[in-house]
């Protein structure tokens with residue numbers, strides 16, 4: 001395919017948690033990067049050299065430095081970022097709605113803008129986790145239709161999933177091999193060569209766009225199914241008086257066993273969402289569907305155990321520690337805290353929530369009572385649920401909950417003996 005020049009200018013469409021980190025690292029590695037985001041607040045901050053994403057080691061410095069040396073800037077007009085770009089990376093979310101149907105709202109908008117402004121010779125790489133076949137059949141086709149260009153002939157089209165983990169995104173960008181597939185061999189070689197320079201990471205080429213798309217969803221399904229399995233085993237272990245944490249350690253001492261950790265639920269915008277990308281495309285009802293049901297039922301299981309200890313929950317004061325879907329992140333998408341809150345409210349409990357990552361106002365928006373751990377009201381709490389064990393909870397003295405009768409440790413992180421010594425009943429997941 002004819003190219004104007006070496007790949008030099010990069011547009012990153014979507015400057016969220018992942019997009020901003022990608023943009024900053026690519027700029028740091030010598031490319032000219034323009035990020036595009038529909039959120040004007042994000043754009044202004046980046047243009048001041050400030051990261052809007054917090055708790056990502058190294059990101060603040062990278063954004064500041066590359067803004068100063070003029071290799072990183074932002075616009076809210078995607079067309080502007082794309083029109084001169086040699087490489088266009090797309091990292092805006094594809095979600096599911098309340099009925100588990102795929103929600104393309106953000107991605108379709110981005111793809112339309114790219115279709116209107118892409119130049120002949122550009123390379124478009126989708127990094128967002130997507131249903132299998134979408135890069136070619138939905139996004140690629142739309143770009144062809146709007147631009148009049150032909151994928152694989154006038155522009156290159158590739159897919160390379162993002163596999164990073166929150167709180168260590170910058171480090172992870174170079175940590176795992178970057179899986180990539182493209183519409184043809186030329187496009188694949190170009191994509192490999194780009195990522196070697198732009199992220200300085202190892203690459204793993206696969207034979208098609210669809211293989212690369214499939215591999216990312218498969219990773220998420222694997223984790224969901226694994227957690228569902230260990231949740232099932234945890235419940236059974238507790239019936240048998242066996243400690244699940246000990247079982248996991250023992251079983252995993254052999255290299256073919258990789259049992260994950262049991263818990264009160266699986267949240268976030270990956271694991272609980274992406275299995276539906278397979279299910280919606282016709283995956284036969286089986287383990288994947290069942291795993292979703294098992295993991296979502298863990299909050300019922302937890303509340304059932306709480307009820308067993310406390311009696312009817314109507315009028316009881318229950319505190320949830322951790323609104324975030326997991327520890328040390330500020331992110332509520334599909335958080336198990338939401339399921340717990342809904343069920344507790346239905347049962348007539350007074351629901352209190354503490355989360356050091358969120359302000360009181362942010363917590364109050366969920367129609368629950370925010371509770372500071374230094375507030376006198378901690379003394380009236382009847383039961384505590386550990387949902388996300390943020391680092392601020394390490395060393396927390398549960399004696400402050402002087403009236404509390406039961407602690408449900410939804411992440412199996414507390415010391416059972418310590419809790420019991422305070423006269424409180426300790427309940428873990430799979431641990432009595």
Ligand SMILES: NC(=O)c1ccc[n+]([C@@H]2O[C@H](COP(=O)([O-])OP(=O)(O)OC[C@H]3O[C@@H](n4cnc5c(N)ncnc54)[C@H](O)[C@@H]3O)[C@@H](O)[C@H]2O)c1
Pocket residue numbers: 013014015016017018019036037038039042078091092093094106107109110111127128129130162163164165166270
């Ligand atoms: N966050 C993670 O831990 C993680 C891990 C692996 C993969 N991913 C993948 O990365 C994707 C993005 O995740 P994120 O955490 O960066 O999301 P995010 O919600 O933090 O950011 C998305 C950004 O895209 C912007 N946006 C939405 N529509 C747009 C459009 N049409 N044009 C331009 N910008 C638009 C939003 O304003 C927002 O700033 C996910 O959907 C997922 O597929 C995320």
